[in-house]
Amino acid sequence: MKTADKHSKIIRAATKVFAKKGFFNARISDIAKEAKVADGTIYLYFNNKYDMLLSVFEEKIGKLVEQINSQLEKEDDPRRMLEIFIANHLREMKKNKNLAEVIQIELRQTNKIIRDYRNNKFSEYLNIISTIIKLGQAKDVFRKDIMPGIAKRAIFGAMDEIARIWNINMDSEYKIEDTELQVIRIFLVGVLENPSAA
Amino acid sequence: MKTADKHSKIIRAATKVFAKKGFFNARISDIAKEAKVADGTIYLYFNNKYDMLLSVFEEKIGKLVEQINSQLEKEDDPRRMLEIFIANHLREMKKNKNLAEVIQIELRQTNKIIRDYRNNKFSEYLNIISTIIKLGQAKDVFRKDIMPGIAKRAIFGAMDEIARIWNINMDSEYKIEDTELQVIRIFLVGVLENPSAA
Amino acid sequence: MKTADKHSKIIRAATKVFAKKGFFNARISDIAKEAKVADGTIYLYFNNKYDMLLSVFEEKIGKLVEQINSQLEKEDDPRRMLEIFIANHLREMKKNKNLAEVIQIELRQTNKIIRDYRNNKFSEYLNIISTIIKLGQAKDVFRKDIMPGIAKRAIFGAMDEIARIWNINMDSEYKIEDTELQVIRIFLVGVLENPSAA
Amino acid sequence: MKTADKHSKIIRAATKVFAKKGFFNARISDIAKEAKVADGTIYLYFNNKYDMLLSVFEEKIGKLVEQINSQLEKEDDPRRMLEIFIANHLREMKKNKNLAEVIQIELRQTNKIIRDYRNNKFSEYLNIISTIIKLGQAKDVFRKDIMPGIAKRAIFGAMDEIARIWNINMDSEYKIEDTELQVIRIFLVGVLENPSAA
């Protein structure tokens, strides 16, 4: 088997095991068994357990970044772009619960000092939101009094919390389409019936 | 020393240590030392380590619930109530980073099967948001097409992600007042310049 | 059981196991089992495996120092003192093979950078030899052209090598009394038939 | 590259690495890297790690034997022969610290049961000393009451301990010539000022 194959086999196994058990409860031997590989083999591809988590996280987020970028490429309406981002994120999380779970773990489970160290991909991902917002402001489509740096976190946090619930209640009461629509609506027009009175 | 005192001393110590080190990296002996109590004493008050986390979490959320309820009591404008909720949550998280951290930990760090088991207080807390929204809808102040069950998660998630960042970057670039205002604005009126065109 | 008892029980067990298997081949669990103690208990008394070896070594050498000092106290003939030192060392090594073995291990088995770090007791022990030699020189009993710093090593090394062999061939061909006499003779008068002709 | 070359390349590398790190801390991959050879290649020339140590030891001692034998060939004065042996040994150890270290390791570091198994070269080396002594006794130059089997160990042990110190304190306070002279003097004429009075 080629090296690249083994690497990705381990990544896949690690994603699954981390998602299922959480980082601290996942044993290296669990991951090795899941990947059908010897324990020691893992250390040919990763420096240590945490390095695996980080790699998994970065790779997954990296794919999200690529995916969303290719979708946004053809679009230049900021409103539509935000809709696409939200819809895509929620769909991916719904489709791939392991991914959602690994994001949760990486963002909250490990030492906060290390946390921000290598998460460039994640920053890149979040910055897509703020870029959209800035673009919308430049085009007079979005309110200028919205701070993109805060909005990006609010939007990501909202979606992430929703995805968290999906991972707990496997059978959510809400349909994905409804949820998408709801989130989009909340962020685009807010909850006020008559915003002009705000 | 009375029993209640020792119990709360341990809770306080545990909050601090869990927040600082995370659940898995916190040692019982750390907590015991912080509480100035013997390791074994902790087991007179709690069944096990996880039970402590849950107790800490429930107590803290319980206090948040009481606090916000007393503030909302005198208010009946749903819009104002939502503002109060958001402002209060963010201020508490900013003031008490340990609390924010413990919420992060409890919500994401431990086995998802156990997660929802006893979190009644937390549900109660989130339901305050949905209650406000329903009230607003009944009063024709909030849009009827907003689903309160989704909105409550979106609002909480947004605030929680913002608080998460505060715990990483100790010196945030944004002032608390600005952040409050931003979150309130995003959720009340959305980001669209001209929502009526939506 | 009192703490001091447990400490010495572990020291005794460690001496035995280190002697039998060597430092690197000794397992903590071997020592724990030998001491009838849980593995973890060892770490209540020692920082780590190497710390145990060092402790064992220092304690044993410390006892040798005390023992020889009390024997030398009543003696002031340097020639006799050297005889006593040699006889005592060889007898102790013969009697307590574990001790001989632990000296071998500590002196040669572990990283040379750490080696000299804490071995003050050992230096003290060796310096008894050089002190005797200096005394003999002051009293015109020993040759002045002998350098005590080299002689102490030569004498210790000679005895240590002999003890090493005892640990290999359990049934030495030589009696302890003969060996003592031989070593004493070699160092006191050398091998020359007619030294005055040297 | 011819097989013999590779074999000796590995021996050289192993000597260096064993000396630097000690047997147990030396990794096969260290030796392979030092020899510019793949890890697996080593197992084409040696059965296992310990076999390498033994080979290194035997080869080095073998060279010492050859060297000293060729020097002693032309000499027939036992006193001079002993001087030559001592001087040669100390000089070689001083010159080649790796060799000294490997002797230390092999003689004390590894399981005593295996120790004596194949050390014929080493016995041969030590027996040169006892042969010299016997010759001296036959020629009435050395005292008859010296037991060659003990003397050979005392002499080797003394020199070995001195060499050990050289490997710890890189900058010894004593010059090699002085040390040689000291050791020779101690063994030839002893430390007594007036041996005839012994």
Place this chain on the structure above:
DNA sequence: AATGAATGAGCATTCATTCAT
């Protein structure tokens, strides 16, 4: 002969929990 990726047994150390005092 040579390679080096893969293996998996092995082990020091940690730490939640217990229990004799």
Place this chain on the structure above:
DNA sequence: TATGAATGAATGCTCATTCAT
């Protein structure tokens, strides 16, 4: 109630050895 010494199961990681190429 309170203590803290003792326990021992649990696990990340290493590295000598193997073997397919």
